[in-house]
Amino acid sequence: MPTVREFQVTFDCAEPERVGRFWCEVLGYVVPPAPEGFATWEEFDRSQPPEEQGSWFACVDPSGEGPRLYFQRVPEGKVVKNRVHLDVRVGTGLVGEERLAVLQAEGARLETLGARRVLLQLADEENESCLTMQDIEGNEFCLD
Incomplete structure (x- = not known):
């Protein structure tokens, strides 16, 4: 039987840091403690070579169950649709109008953080409603 492995989403x-803090707010994640010998992450960042300062950020699920999220600076901007995206499960177990109301409310909360609504897919015979959004740098994700 295969071993289940831990993973992070990059x-x-x-x-x-800006994108990472957005996702902390979306998911309830937290910034882990600064490395040993440093009082804060800012202090650690200042100790790095100038070209590496601000080049990455990470956050974790405070319960320890979800994957670590890692954000790395790259020179090129986003130009096409994501091939992989996160589904943020805010409506699990809900159906119909109750589910739609929860999706709409969470979408409105995330818009105040800088997210953008892309597409609301209403329930049909096979699927419940889903709200596609973009984070503050245009990465697609779904509220489902």
Whole structure:
């Protein structure tokens, strides 16, 4: 039987800390403690060579169950649709109008953080409603 492995989800982005803090708000994630010998992450960042300062950011699920999220600065901007995206499960177990209301409310909350609505897919005979959005750098994700 195969071993289940831990994994992290990595985002390529222009502003790692800004995007990472957005996702902390979306998911309830936290910034882990600064490395040993440093009082803060800012202090650690200042100790790095200038070209590496601000080049990455990470956050974790405080319960320890979800994957670590890692954000790395890349020189190129996003130009096409993501091949992989996150589904943020805010409507699990809900159906119909109740589910739609939860999706709409969470979408509105995320818009105040800088997210953008892309497409609301209403329930049909096979699927419940889903709201496609973009984070602050245009990465698509779904509220489902």
